[in-house]
Amino acid sequence: xxxxxxxxxxxxxxxxxxxxxxxxxxxxxxxxxxxxxxxxxxxxxxxxxxxxxxxxxxxxxxxxxxxxxxxxxxxxxxxxxxxxxxxxxxxxxxxxxxxxxxxxxxxxxxxxxxxxxxxxxxxxxxxxxxxxxxxxxxxxxxxxxxxxxxxxxxxxxxxxxx
Numbered sequence: 001x002x003x004x005x006x007x008x009x010x011x012x013x014x015x016x017x018x019x020x021x022x023x024x025x026x027x028x029x030x031x032x033x034x035x036x037x038x039x040x041x042x043x044x045x046x047x048x049x050x051x052x053x054x055x056x057x058x059x060x061x062x063x064x065x066x067x068x069x070x071x072x073x074x075x076x077x078x079x080x081x082x083x084x085x086x087x088x089x090x091x092x093x094x095x096x097x098x099x100x101x102x103x104x105x106x107x108x109x110x111x112x113x114x115x116x117x118x119x120x121x122x123x124x125x126x127x128x129x130x131x132x133x134x135x136x137x138x139x140x141x142x143x144x145x146x147x148x149x150x151x152x153x154x155x156x157x158x159x160x161x162x
Contacts, residue, residue, distance in 0.1 A: 053079035093121040
């Protein structure tokens with residue numbers, strides 16, 4: 001068996017690291033409700049904290065059948081580190097997503113995500129699926145066709161350039 005010189009091993013290692021794709025930085029830090037939390041009081045304030053200043057463009061709460069629930073969220077200053085809002089309608093038992101999107105100016109890319117939570121019935125159970133439950137549509141516009149982050153941002157189908 002032939003042993004490669006140390007310099008060849010180092011060069012192969014550097015090449016492997018350099019050849020790996022770059023992944024988008026995610027602006028999300030933490031939230032209340034936390035991901036997959038069972039929320040017993042859906043009227044409590046919702047908060048989303050970000051890792052850095054972030055241009056938050058849209059926030060919505062989506063439930064069964066892609067129903068968008070009313071909130072008192074309003075777009076604030078251009079860059080925020082957190083946002084707080086309330087869901088203004090009483091949520092029935094079920095599963096929900098808080099969807100958010102915006103522009104991560106520091107890293108020059110769109111960013112967005114969703115935070116799943118559920119509201120239990122009086123007996124503590126959570127309905128598995130309500131009639132007409134469909135995967136929610138993303139709140140963010142998909143990245144342009146030349147974006148290296150399309151797969152990470154969920155841009156599978158039709159795209160719109162800005």
